[in-house]
Amino acid sequence: MNGISGQDFIYGCSAIGAGLAMIAGIGPGVGQGIAAGQGAAAVGRNPGAKSDITSTMLLGQAVAETTGLYGLVVAIILMFVKPFS
Helix, strand or coil, X not given: CCCCCHHHHHHHHHHHHXXXXXHHHHHHHHHHHHHHHHHHHHHHHCHHHHHHHHHHHHHXXXXXXXXXXXXXXXXXXXXXXXXXX
């Protein structure tokens, strides 16, 4: 610990935090894949309701994607904003 300054420690913790924030992209990816699969199965069972199913599925996927975008924004802030400098 003698060779590590406080500033270097903060930069290292920021990089680790950014990596952890990007793990937030896993959830929306899995959720959107499941939603698309269920939407395709629903259209297969009831082709007449295709437009209703598609619009509802796309709205749900747009809401789910915001979680991944928030994680990306947090990671970018942690990587490029210089804390305490």
